[in-house]
Amino acid sequence: MQEAGLRAALIQAALNLLEGDEADISLRAVARAAGVSAMAPYRHFADKAALLGAVADRGFSELADRLRTADAERTDPVAALVAQGMAYIDMAFDRPALFRLMFAGARLATTDVDCGTAAYAVLAKRVATITGDDRPHAAVAAWGIVHGLAMLSLAERLPPDRAERESVLTLFATGLCRSSDGKG
Structure with a gap:
């Protein structure tokens, strides 16, 4: 997955979790939902707050x-x-x-x-x-x-x-x- 595509996929996965009333919107949960490694979100977001900010x-x-x-x-x-x-x-x-x-x-x-x-x-x-x-x-x-x-x-x-x-x-x-x- 290209870097721009990964960023967009992570944002979409976090949005899906948020709107699905998911209690655990951790970077690990977002990575799992996006189908990428647990470390992949850190290439675009310093932490959970940065991802949720996006x-x-x-x-x-x-x-x-x-x-x-x-x-x-x-x-x-x-x-x-x-x-x-x-x-x-x-x-x-x-x-x-x-x-x-x-x-x-x-x-x-x-x-x-x-x-x-x-x-x-x-x-x-x-x-x-x-x-x-x-x-x-x-x-x-x-x-x-x-x-x-x-x-x-x-x-x-x-x-x-x-x-x-x-x-x-x-x-x-x-x-x-x-x-x-x-x-x-």
Whole structure:
């Protein structure tokens, strides 16, 4: 197996174990799942946290793709922001183990400093079209709202009502629009 192929196979094996609710996601278990020697993962990853960081990076890439797709399907900026929020929450429900890993922190998954930047940039760009400028606080607020809804929903602290989550996001996006035009 070529080195690039080995790295990809190890990341995929770790992702499969993670999403299969495997309790033991050790480098040895990942190597076994990928069908390679127990030492093979060390050619690409210093430790388990580095491997899980690569899995988290893949998750952030998928999240960015989902946000871009949701955004591109809408012409109205408020509807596009709501669609992005729903895509974010959908990812949390579709891939809960991966989603939790993405935000687990450096002790569990060592990620690149820029990990998640592309996904955040999609959100921030849309917020800027609504507010009329680049307000970092507005983008952080949007991210906080959608991430909070996703985590509360995963923890079953909110009713399992998709329409209700969409209503909350619409309320926020509409309020953001009003605050930017001086009506709020």
